[in-house]
Amino acid sequence: MSVSNFFNGKYILVTGGSGFIGKILIEKLLRSCGGIEKIYVLLRRKKDNAPEERLKIITDYQLFDTLKKINPEVIKKLVPICGDLAKPKLGLTEEDTQTLIENVDIIYHGAASVRFDDHLRDAVLLNTRGTKEVVDIAMQAKKLVTFVHISTSYCNCDRFEVEEKIYPAHADWKSTIRLAEEVDQHTLSILSPKYIYPLPNTYTFAKSLSEHVVNDLCKGKLLATIVRPSIVVPSLNEPIPGWIENFNGPVGLLCGGGKGVLKTCYGEENSTFDWIPVDILTKLLILITYEKALSNDIDEIPVYNAAAGEKTVMTHKELMDYGRKSIWDAPYTNLLWYPSCSMVNNLYKFYAYFLLYHLIPALLVDGLLKAFGRETMHIKDFVHNMILTTDQYGPEQ
Template sequence: MTSVAAFYEGKNVLVTGGSGFIGKVFIEKLLRCCPEVGNIYILLRSKKGKSIQERLSQIKDLPIFDVLKKSNSAALNKLIPINGDGAELQLGLSDEDRELLVNNVHIIVHTAASVRFDDSLKYAITLNVRGTREIVQLATEVKNLSVFVHISTTYCNTDRSLIEEKIYPAHADWREAIEIAETVDEEILNAMACKYISPLPNTYTFAKSLSEHVVEDMCKGRIPAIIIRPSVVVSTLEDPFPGWNDNFNGPTGLLVAGGKGVLRTVLGHPKSVQDFIPADLVVKLMLVATWQKAQFGDKNEIEVYHGSKNECTPIKIGEVVKMGADLVQDSPFSQILWYPNFSMTSCWYNYYIQVILFHIIPAIFLDSLLRLAGKKPMIVKIQRKIYIANVILEYFLKHSWKFDNKKSFSLINKLQKEDKETFGLSENILSWSNSQIFEFFKKGKIGAAMYILKEDFDHTRKESRKNLHRLWILDRITKVIFYGFVLYLFTTNYHVLKYYYNRLENYITNL
């Protein structure tokens, strides 16, 4: 039995979604820890006027590759861009590129997907279902394929409270879904979407659920395939360094928006248990599961692995919000719109009152000041995005699920001694105390400031604390003025309020 690194030696890998969060972390880990790997083909498309070569250069310049550049910068020369698009038939590949992949690829890792919860049904099916069909079709043509890896999500079966590492019955026929997306008018599709995707909450979870059945139906008995289901993927824990992130998904967006002072209230259930997984642990699982499938796998079985904490470190969303409030004092951002003070409520009318008072009205006021200053107004637009995001996430912030992950952790027993440090997975990694969770979120917040917001976090921390204190004073002064004004209106118009109160009381009495 070969080691994990030895298994990848000389093998060429095709990665879809290589420009995405998981894709970049996977590529970096593979190049750094499996230095003898062959070429890594990355399916890319031209975007925003940039060619695939320019986009690859941008990827290579990201900080996540800094550690690799110091130890083996030549490894980046193994990255080869392939012009293609997962939303196109035949992946938009030229005949020459398709032949190149068919003849040379040994492993396919399919991470490409739209992760937006509010995608139209047509787009979600086109990219996440039909796109999976197209990449699986390519996989069946590859001459020397060792393993096909499909990245799904633990949330593709949210109609169940306990989700095990297996494929559940389909919520619809994926072939019919593709045909509908290709032929039915989009307005009609949008009108029928809620009924069609039920009981799943959005088009993303529905499409990802169907994509698993594409893999099962097309791969079973033909090619070795595995499905990896991560939960909410957040910043790296330690590999290649703590805190790397490139998006605001999951708790990161909550902590950043709250820490910046633009998020004041969240609609959700404080006691709902949330599941998140560091990106580097997901990547370790991907590498080890691929190795295991090639060593011991059966074409007639599609193994499913969960990248989740499950019950190792259960954390309630209300606790995440509280930690975010504590992080405001411990490590404030350098640029803050207003003094951070955010909370969560499960009461919808309380939420909407707070949105109007603390999101909409201040946003209109601040945008008015920006217009007077000759600058582009943006705060209302930001608050609109925050509101839409909260509405979309409300379902997940009010419910809890258990994700069984026994199979994932059992892989550790099959690793050789020399692999355990580099690729090992252990329950101890995720069995954190509250202080460890706090430190993880702190590093994730610092990472978001440095790598997403481009803030010089370390050099402005002292000034950030001073700025936070100034905003605290301003916040208190503003609240005193506001509540004093409300009290003034109440006392000066007491007789009017009493008159209407009596009328209301009489009306209720006479019902």
């Protein structure tokens, strides 16, 4: 049986369908596995947009143009389900819950908050308890073939080498969920640094616990897989080479430097980082689903590190050099300042550069905005940038 034939007649649930990976995954499934019966997309109501409207916005992206030319009718296989990962029982109605339980064959759980500076409560309720709620649906699903949990390579960033296995938990996930539900926010803020240690932020901590949720609840009961992508970057080839929808990770640093907003960041130039193109990741997810389903082994939950490893190693210096070259080949419009960015490994030097190139200019710009009765913004943005650059590239990681 071929991979595409395996998906014939299948009902699929995708959480995180409005995210970067989710959009590419949905497009790839519809384009390459046309025999799929339906794809349920879990979407929360956002501002004034109902899930149906949000799904229409998603499929109007240029990303889906190739699919629409090949088979425009296949878009009708997408079915929005109104829910919220941060709420108990995913905020689903009884009718929608029953629909999923009766029909779903495959679940891709990719929804998560990827903010490093989330409060511990928010990170745990969304990333850890949310995973438990999705697993609860999987456990009840009458036709379930397999469950795929999208984790992150960095949930074990306290280790020098990360193997494809589940490591001992830094905390008990059941107790942590109870803490997030019952302890007041101020107390959690005080406890957070010690509680999540040695992990550097609430994101990696909550995602680490979510792996244990999947392992503890699914092992021996259903076919499940954990996939750990590293830094997910723009697509390599399909459906559009270089497609990106956000400014997270290295793309944000390059854009910040190109616009003249980011002048300095804290880190080691010769350190390397790992990334994987989003279209390669989605192909891996589909192949892993196929392989796990055929194995029919419920006693083991395989872990896949979806990372480039030593195949495409690049240092931060090389990345910035490529960025500088691309700025001259295709310069940005509406520059804030002359485009350049440096990385320093001395914290005191970094703060000096930050004051000189970020904070003082921000004060001047905000002063002018305030003088003309405009809303100020630069101080908040620059301070947030300082927090992120020191958090992501600090010596603890």
